[in-house]
Amino acid sequence: MRTYKDVFAVPEFRVLFAGQTGAVAGGTMTMLALSTLVFAHTGSPFLAAVAYLAGFLPQVLGALTIGALADRLPPRPVMAGWEVVRAATLVLIASGALPVWGMLAVVMVVGFVESPIRAAGLALVADLLPGNGYVLGRSVLNMAVGAMQIAGYGVAGLLLAAIGPKAALLAAAGMALAVGGIYRFGLRARAPRSTGERVRSGTRALLGDRAVRGLLLAQWVPNGLIVGAEALFVPFAGASAGVLFMAAAGGMLAGDAVVGRWTSPSSRLRLAVPLYVLLAVPYLMFAFSPGVWVAAGLVAVASFGFAGHLGTQERYLEAVPEQLRGQALGLAGSGMQTGQALAATLTGTVAEAVAVNWTIVLAAAGSLVATALLWRTLTARLDVVRSHVPDLR
Template sequence: MTPPIGVPEPGFRHVLAVREFRVLWLVSIQSLLGDQIARVALAVLVFDRTRSGFATATVYALTFLPAVAGNILLGPLTDRLPRRSVLVVGDLIRAGLLAAMAIPALPLWALAALLVVAVTVGAPWGAAEAALIADILPSPDYPVGLGLRSATNQSAQLIGFAAGGLGVAVLGAHTALAVNAATFAVSALVIRTYLHPRPTPIRTAPAGRTDVVQTGATAPRTVAVSPPAGWLGGARAVLGDHQLRLLLCFSWILGLIVVPEGLAAPYAAELNAGPTAVGVLLAAGPTGVLLGTLAYTRLLTTPTRARLLGPFATATGIPLILCATRPGLVLVCGLFAAAGAFTGYQIQVVTEFVDLIPAQLRGQGIALASAGLLAAQGLGLLTAGLLTEHLTPSLTIATAGATATGLGATLTLRRIRQHHLDPVATSS
């Protein structure tokens, strides 16, 4: 929704003035920093015990993959329980699990099992938080709040990885895990103290009622807000809507853009560069995402963000295509950063998705989108790894870029066609 003429677009200071949003923003940062330090701690701990790169990579993958099942199976809880309660209970459960993982004598199989449960529990927590932010912030403020969270999350990841090695070296792996447990306990206390209780979302809409919603790129739509039938009713509602399906596909393009991160080590070897280059390559993409998100959120108006969603999605893969020319380290870092910068269009994707989906289905919808994104990233990395058996890392990355560009162009044409078919479509 576009602000009235003459009213400036909201800025970061504006959304931070909303206390509940500020609280969620701060606890999210400190928890994410703890998570990144814990990932480093787990990698060090497992490698020290096993001296196996495969075991280390497997445990690292467990910090992401269980979230796919968690989002699908537990995502409906975010709409069937008060969202503040989901956040508090989720934080307390993870605090206990991480505290148990910090026990020095714990066997590796038990460590892995606790990790799977912790990541699974974290999936509905993330969906509930995102849905709650949409409840807290007015519609015009939501993209700005989303952009601020995305930018600070990227910064926290970079800082967390950088500080993780130092923290583990100084504190030890087990103490670092205990610190992460403490961040979840603090988060639960702060959320319980400073966030207002709200009713269960699915019980707040009378059966048969409808709402009219409008985004910056779609016409006003009347959407049903009746409670979904069955545990996965929300997922069926999302997948049954053509506009929501299209937005999901736009978001899942990121599954191809993460390929350079998975191939950072072999790409550095192809460039005859050392281990330092691996870290530089890994940092390039997130740095671009950080800068691109800030620019997309703060320099573009709401209608412009809507119009550029498709072009930016298409352009995301173009810098990666240029990797086929095997540029040097400095230039390839610039290409990775440029690809990351174009992913700022995801802010508009999430904004339109949240605007279109009924409030009491919002948690399930976000959980479904997150599960699909994680699956797309896993599939993209797996496919890229298989391709490197036949292609050089540079050509594999270029192939991922070309696929992303082709998919972005196809989805953009479908988006344009949808708007032309709607006689009252508007870009305002």
């Protein structure tokens, strides 16, 4: 597969694309509505922030403990059924029957269980799009995530202004039901990827290998610290923060389009370190407190560097045994989201004592240090990485 047209020629990928874009839009609406609802109940900015991140925080724990379910359960009924469960939890939260702590607990339980479910979807992408097709498919999905986040924030904002957060939660529940229907009637039935007893030791095998740990850290740390910098856009730019968020989304979309479509595996290997460096360097200019439009230009250029993760994900997918593919992708994705949430918490804490623009600079500097420490992992040849990873078959 060499073009996006080739990717979309696969019928089941079109189904996954529709389902995942709908899920992202609904998830974005949920995060904003829940944060608004909790703030309305408590008046606490801290609890509002916790509500916004609550679904991300337990995901890596879910990947570590029940991640093997991504490979041991049939994907279609699991993915479709989970959207029905998610819709029911959103209706419960919107009903007003739960106290604030109950809302947060439900969201965290959902985040914990959701990890292997999302991993099953990512593994299905790899099954449907072998070889270079996987990078093209992930590139398309990443671009869709950015677009649907913008759309989700826009729709949720309109609903919040017009009829309140409970209506936004109910709209997100309706979206989840629609996504469940897309999966149920659009995907064909498949057997579990693996039912072997040895798969139970998959997480231990993945984390116990130095090469795989390095590839996981390369997906979690440099990018996560930059997301922590993005978490400070509101205190940095105030009412103009939306300009910075749109610039970040635009830069990320451009990077995924260019690198995903017009590079080969070997060139993505060579581009990994330069793109990771590009991701951080423009943020160092925040030391000079740039105006919002200059800052937006810096953010757009930096966000192009997020495309460096495409090559890292490709090497990671090639490195792990096929029967652990779902579990491995779930661990990578869940760790990334949890890392971003923790990085945002860290930068927010630092910004209580250090000027916001200098906190952004510190996050960028930390990302550069992480990239330097991971240089060998980011430049290792695929055959070298694969030779280190145990095959559990």
